[in-house]
Amino acid sequence: MRKTTIESFFKRKERDDEETLSNTPISNLDTNVDDVAEVDEQQPPPPKALRTEQETIESGTLIRDPGKRLQIWNYPINQQDDIRRAYVKFGPYQFLMDLYPLSGLEDHPRRFQAHWFRMFSWLEYSPEKDAAYCFPCFLFSKKPSPFTSAGFRNWKKVNNGKDCAFLSHMGKNINSVHNAALRCLEDFKNQSCHIDKVLNKQTSQQILSNRLRLKVSIDVVKWLTFQACAFRGRDESLWSTNRGNFLEMIKLLASYNNEVDQVVLENAPQNAKYTSPTIQKEILNVFARRVQNEIREEIGDAKFCLIIDEARDESKREQMAIVIRFVDKNGFVKERFLDLVHVKDTTSSTLKQEIYIFTAAIDYQLKELNSRFSEQSTELLMLSVALDPKDAFKSFNACDICSLAKKFYSSDFSDQEMIHMEYELQHYEFDVPKDPKFHNLSTLGELCQKLVEVGKSNVYPLIDRLIRLVLTLPVSTATTERAFSAMKIIKTSLRNKMEDGFLTDYMIVYIEKEIARRFTTDMIIDDFYFMKQRRAQLKK
Incomplete structure (x- = not known):
């Protein structure tokens, strides 16, 4: 009789092969100026092992440019909805320029037109490829096409009446690939229509209870962050005399309000307590992303200057603070703390590279990053x-x-x-x-x-x-120095194992609390609910 071992039930993953596959482009695409680029439709989808492998993908690291980003099917299958959700929150990448590059025939070149964005809300533009893309098809189309992979560049066929290439892509049939992707996008946005939500339909009272429970957690996270307090305790068990600031604050609020007491902590359902460390980080991340978006809105199309400085945190890690200086529409000079980036070293080349990565991530392509601080x-x-x-x-x-x-x-x-x-x-x-x-x-x-x-x-x-x-133009780096002072308050000797992502979110909300105070609890709940699939309903 053959001997059965544990190895017979599991197959070891080949890490090297998977990494090679993950770094292999879908196809070698040659883009022709006059024609729609050909797409290799024979390219097989990623292997199952790759699609099921667990990875953590931060929305802040996703590439917005449709000519450079990965296709949805390149991500692990269990994370594709999270990736879609992040891109839906970003919206179509509609890169605005005064004049787009000329392309086509030498005697009659043409260029992309910004007013096409108003005519076709789904349209995207890649400055890297000088090509047009379709946002819904990128998210939900299952096959490569010129509007998802290679990009469309034949501008001559756009202003072509009924034969407009964009109208042809949309199709007259309601079951066209584009229209099917558009319906998928609308359904995806409406989480209450998802099958698990329909099968587990909750009453209005249950939804109100879920929202109240989450509101309490949001208010506690906001208060602790504004006061630069630690969230967690050494022992958070039920029998502990001090379960940490977060849980103890919830207990305090519950003691003053019977309605809150009935829905939090031990009275909350096991699958939706909203008190875990992961939930705390997600709530803080929602605040931080909203603050960053508010700063970007505040900048608008104004010129800005990045002020960069570096220092070591409590755990001896090199951190680079990024402060943005600009003049708002009312003529006031503003300096806003925008991000904290961990760097391997503090050489000029490393800092320069991190700045390039940062500017790509935040999607601002203004050209004020050239050196202006020489002997002149x-x-x-x-x-x-x-x-x-x-x-x-x-x-x-x-x-x-x-x-x-x-x-x-x-x-x-x-x-x-x-x-x-x-x-x-x-x-x-x-x-x-x-x-x-x-x-x-x-x-x-x-x-x-x-x-x-x-x-x-x-x-x-x-x-x-x-x-x-x-x-x-900055006259000093005082704002970045204040950011490092805040870092010393937040990341102390007793809290020196804080993750970089959590530290960054904490500092953004703590330093820019003036902006964070503008956000209502309902705004945070809506963002939190849309981050990923939630077990409990928060909206009808």
Whole structure:
């Protein structure tokens, strides 16, 4: 009789083979300028072993550019819905440019048009490939196509009436591949229609109880983060006299409110207590992502400057703080803490590489990252004085202001705008310094705010733009130093095993609590519910 061993029930995974497969592109695609790129439809899907392998994929590391991102079927099958959910939250990648690259025939080249985004909400554009893609098909189509893998570049066929390539892709049949993917996307967004939710339909009262239970956890996470307190305790068992700040705070709230007491801790269902360390981290992550999105909205299309500094945390790990400086629409100079990135070392090449990775991840392609702090810095500061409103614009000098724009901001002004600025400065000199509203100003920041306040930023748009560019330059790294001071408060000798992701989220919410306070509990619940499939219903 053959001897049965434990090895006969399990097959060892070949790690090297899997890693090779995961790094192998789906196909070698050659993109033709005039025609839709051909797609290798014979490419087999990833092997089952790869699709079922457990991995942790952070939404912040996902590539947005449709020409560079992985296809959904390249991810482990048990994580594909989480990946879809993250991309749905991002929305279609509609990269805006003043002018897109020309392509096609030399005698009649054409380019992508930004107004197509308004006509086709599903449309995406890849600056890497200069090609168009379909967002729903990327998420739910099961086969490669020009609008998911290779990209569409034949712009001539777009403005072609009824034969428009985009309309042809959508199809007249309601069962076309595109329309089927669009229906899948709508169903995917509506979690209450998912089969497990239909089979386990919960009453309105149960949903209210679930939301109340989660609200308590959210409020506790927010309060502990704002106060830089630890979440967990050494012993969180039922018999412990001190179960940690998070659980003890929930107990305190329950003791003051009978309605809360009936739905939390021991009175909560076992599969939806909302008190585990994982849930705590997810709630904090929702806050942090919302803060970052709010900062991006605050920046808008303004120019910005990244302020970078590094320091070691309590566990001797090198951390790089990223602070963003910009002038908002009201003329106020803002410095916001945006991220904390762990780096292997602090050499200039490493920091530069991390900045490139960071800017790709946050999806902002503005071109203010070039070096501007060379030996010319002194001249830049001297020329900037010509804009200073101190002592009734005593230092005002139109020639120096023009030199400032030409030498240091030539890429931000066209040749025509440079000429126009000279005439604008002549009117500005006889208007603003003599206006009583501009008397008693002492800083360039106050001047920028006053121009917006009285509406003269629209009268002198080029001067307003130049002032904002000058204000964007950092005068110190004090904000990054304050970020490291906050890191020392949060990551102490007693909390030195804190994970990088959790530390980053904690610092973002703690430092930018002014922004985090704007978010209602219901906003956080909606984001939390959409992060991944939840066992308990939080919405009808």
